[in-house]
Amino acid sequence: QCLHGLKASNYPILSKLTFSHQSCCKIWRKVQHPVMAKKYSRFSFDGKLSLQRKILWSWIFWYFSYIVVPLLGNHFYVTERESGRQDVFYYSKPIWKKLFDGTVTLLQDKNYSILDHTLLGRILKERKISLGHNAFGFSRVRFLPKEKNLRTLANLKAPSKFVFTGKKNARGRVRAVQEQSKSIWFKSANSALRELHVVLRGIKAEDPNKLGASVFDYNDMYQRFYQFICEVRKGSAVFPKLYIVVADISNAYDSIDQDMLISIMNDVIHQDSFCLRNISKIVRTKKLIKAIPDQLCCDQVNIYQDAVKIEGSLHLNSSHCILVDMGTGVEVNKQMLHRLLTEHVKHNIMQIGHNYYLQEVGIPQGSILSALLCSFYYARLERNVLLPFLAKTYEISAKDGKTEQSTGANEDFGNKLAQKEKHWTINNYVAGASAGRNQIDSSFKQQNLLLRFIDDFLFISTSRQQATSFFTRLQRGFRSYNCYMNYKKFGLNFDVEAPHPSKWFYSGADGILFIPWSGLLINCENLEIQADYTRYWSIHVSSTITVQAYAKPGITLGKKLCDYMRPKCHPLLYDSNIDSLPTVALNAYQAFLLCAMKFHCCVRSMPSISELYPSYILGKILLSFRYMYRLIKKRMRSMEIRFNMKPILKLKKVEMLWLGLSAYIRVLKKKQSRYRELIYLLRKIAEHGVDHTLPHLRYAVDDSHSSLFWKIRY
Numbered sequence: 282q283c284l285h286g287l288k289a290s291n292y293p294i295l296s297k298l299t300f301s302h303q304s305c306c307k308i309w310r311k312v313q314h315p316v317m318a319k320k321y322s323r324f325s326f327d328g329k330l331s332l333q334r335k336i337l338w339s340w341i342f343w344y345f346s347y348i349v350v351p352l353l354g355n356h357f358y359v360t361e362r363e364s365g366r367q368d369v370f371y372y373s374k375p376i377w378k379k380l381f382d383g384t385v386t387l388l389q390d391k392n393y394s395i396l397d398h399t400l401l402g403r404i405l406k407e408r409k410i411s412l413g414h415n416a417f418g419f420s421r422v423r424f425l426p427k428e429k430n431l432r433t434l435a436n437l438k439a440p441s442k443f444v445f446t447g448k449k450n451a452r453g454r455v456r457a458v459q460e461q462s463k464s465i466w467f468k469s470a471n472s473a474l475r476e477l478h479v480v481l482r483g484i485k486a487e488d489p490n491k492l493g494a495s496v497f498d499y500n501d502m503y504q505r506f507y508q509f510i511c512e513v514r515k516g517s518a519v520f521p522k523l524y525i526v527v528a529d530i531s532n533a534y535d536s537i538d539q540d541m542l543i544s545i546m547n548d549v550i551h552q553d554s555f556c557l558r559n560i561s562k563i564v565r566t567k568k569l570i571k572a573i574p575d576q577l578c579c580d581q582v583n584i585y586q587d588a589v590k591i592e593g594s595l596h597l598n599s600s601h602c603i604l605v606d607m608g609t610g611v612e613v614n615k616q617m618l619h620r621l622l623t624e625h626v627k628h629n630i631m632q633i634g635h636n637y638y639l640q641e642v643g644i645p646q647g648s649i650l651s652a653l654l655c656s657f658y659y660a661r662l663e664r665n666v667l668l669p670f671l672a673k674t675y676e677i678s679a680k681d682g683k684t685e686q687s688t689g690a691n692e693d694f695g696n697k698l699a700q701k702e703k704h705w706t707i708n709n710y711v712a713g714a715s716a717g718r719n720q721i722d723s724s725f726k727q728q729n730l731l732l733r734f735i736d737d738f739l740f741i742s743t744s745r746q747q748a749t750s751f752f753t754r755l756q757r758g759f760r761s762y763n764c765y766m767n768y769k770k771f772g773l774n775f776d777v778e779a780p781h782p783s784k785w786f787y788s789g790a791d792g793i794l795f796i797p798w799s800g801l802l803i804n805c806e807n808l809e810i811q812a813d814y815t816r817y818w819s820i821h822v823s824s825t826i827t828v829q830a831y832a833k834p835g836i837t838l839g840k841k842l843c844d845y846m847r848p849k850c851h852p853l854l855y856d857s858n859i860d861s862l863p864t865v866a867l868n869a870y871q872a873f874l875l876c877a878m879k880f881h882c883c884v885r886s887m888p889s890i891s892e893l894y895p896s897y898i899l900g901k902i903l904l905s906f907r908y909m910y911r912l913i914k915k916r917m918r919s920m921e922i923r924f925n926m927k928p929i930l931k932l933k934k935v936e937m938l939w940l941g942l943s944a945y946i947r948v949l950k951k952k953q954s955r956y957r958e959l960i961y962l963l964r965k966i967a968e969h970g971v972d973h974t975l976p977h978l979r980y981a982v983d984d985s986h987s988s989l990f991w992k993i994r995y
Contacts, residue, residue, distance in 0.1 A: 356373065362425065364820050381634075385634075392640055408624055420441070499853050513808075524741070526752045527771070531766060534736075535642065538763050546622055550619065556611075558607075559607040562602050562605075659762075671747065675747065734798075774796060787802060812849055838898065842904070855869070855917075865977075870943065874987060
């Protein structure tokens with residue numbers, strides 16, 4: 282990157298460089314041969330240019346490595362921020378020290394206590410004895426600037442080294458030099474916890490009920506929304522009025538009660554031993570085939586079925602692979618797993634600067650177990666507190682005769698809930714509550730949907746009373762679980778009698794209300810789903826992309842455009858079982874709008890792309906359109922095969938291509954001095970092949986429905 286735009290010919294001093302006398306003699310002897318004369322005359326010229334370039338590169342490397350970087354490092358703390366990860370920010374050392382000290386003080390007051398060298402050595406020695414080869418060390422911490430404070434990031438992927446110091450003898454003299462200190466390397470926490478992670482992943486696939494309302498990705502969200510919306514629409518010809526509550530747990534990871542978490546996980550990991558099967562995951566890329574080692578937690582008899590369950594829970598992007606059973610495995614007992622978990626949770630040690638700290642409340646966020654542990658913890662809260670509360674609320678409203686008619690609830694449901702068992706589940710309870718594993722009345726299934734993405738709750742109900750009760754219960758918090766909500770992030774689409782209730786929703790120029798949740802915009806009227814692009818408001822689009830200065834522009838452009846489209850190709854946004862055809866078209870159009878903005882930023886960062894013929898650039902753009910359509914169809918087929926769903930894509934291929942062309946024209950016409958000829962070609966193609974007066978296409982390209990994009994800087 283430092284050499285971008287620099288040429289050796291711009292520096293006269295480099296043109297004076299010549300080969301040494303010895304090198305010239307060698308070349309001269311070669312040139313005496315008539316056949317080699319022409320070749321080595323060219324070699325002499327190319328060799329000189331190569332020498333000039335190498336000297337320029339070496340000088341630039343020395344200049345930045347030994348002058349620029351140390352100079353900046355002495356006066357500034359250089360880092361990225363939580364928003365705009367590709368930008369570099371420079372904090373002067375005095376200002377950074379003030380931020381750093383304030384954050385460390387806050388950590389000590391809340392969650393952490395400082396450890397001296399002796400106590401740390403004792404903990405690590407005991408860990409070495411208890412865990413053997415699975416013993417892990419401490420993690421190093423850095424701070425990432427946020428809008429108002431700093432986020433603590435622990436690196437649990439790196440190994441650590443600790444120096445154990447010897448004790449003084451009775452006369453006060455230290456022991457021999459070799460006994461004074463002994464340094465030991467410890468493996469990283471994530472590598473030591475890999476087997477435990479495999480076991481928890483297997484439990485997740487085998488018994489999802491233990492994770493309650495947890496969803497981990499768009500696949501999980503898609504399945505829950507698909508089932509719920511189909512049930513609601515099947516139960517009534519008119520889509521019922523919906524009441525939505527969104528809530529965010531305040532400091533979800535840092536507020537977890539460690540003792541309660543260990544107790545919960547002891548119940549989860551109840552089997553005496555687990556068989557871990559070594560596998561190899563064969564993944565094909567364009568250039569090579571990679572074999573990635575992994576493990577599966579499986580039954581000795583049903584290896585294939587377990588493999589399918591595990592793979593079925595993975596992202597669609599990573600599922601196109603071949604699993605090869607390596608024929609080997611290992612058996613782990615639950616005592617070792619419990620010891621690993623206890624050490625990880627109760628003795629999480631972090632190095633901040635030159636000091637060491639012990640985490641006394643909460644769990645580390647950088648661990649491979651963090652998301653699963655958090656989900657198991659709050660699933661227990663749902664099962665023991667939230668779901669019984671919702672059931673009791675329904676019983677009271679049913680007895681008082683206040684149950685809304687639109688819910689379709691019958692009189693038997695109160696009796697069913699009254700006979701609830703000790704254990705509550707939510708997996709078969711799409712609506713939000715269930716008594717044990719009993720069959721639930723379909724009328725209540727249509728009433729509620731409860732989802733939680735790690736620490737973000739989403740509750741949807743056709744009953745205003747249920748939604749209000751859910752909100753008031755979350756507002757009170759859960760003292761026994763040390764769980765409280767972030768009052769600034771409550772989202773409601775209805776009025777409640779509460780002090781300063783939040784109405785955290787988004788409304789565009791078209792006046793349609795949306796509730797933001799986990800990267801999605803949920804329509805408050807009909808539950809149609811759109812992608813949430815409001816996070817781009819605070820940053821420039823160029824801050825979200827990377828470019829290689831010396832890459833081949835043609836190849837790079839085509840690959841980049843496909844990469845930009847891939848995240849917005851999930852069936853959740855294009856399935857007509859969930860979204861109407863106008864919304865599906867709008868989702869595609871908005872994905873193309875963002876891609877066009879990134880295209881402009883990419884061209885501006887790589888001037889060599891501008892030198893390509895507009896017709897060639899147009900070909901790469903059309904290639905990304907066709908790639909998006911194929912990927913959506915492919916993912917829909919995968920969902921149908923693996924999850925027994927019936928996704929429908931009503932948007933035609935030619936319509937998607939037209940939407941892409943329209944999006945590029947809309948974005949690039951603001952920069953038309955640079956793209957005049959390309960815009961002409963785009964418009965020429967857009968005029969043919971599709972009837973652009975169709976209602977769903979006119980709806981999609983209406984600026985009022987994409988008003989949030991005109992606040993994005995590109």
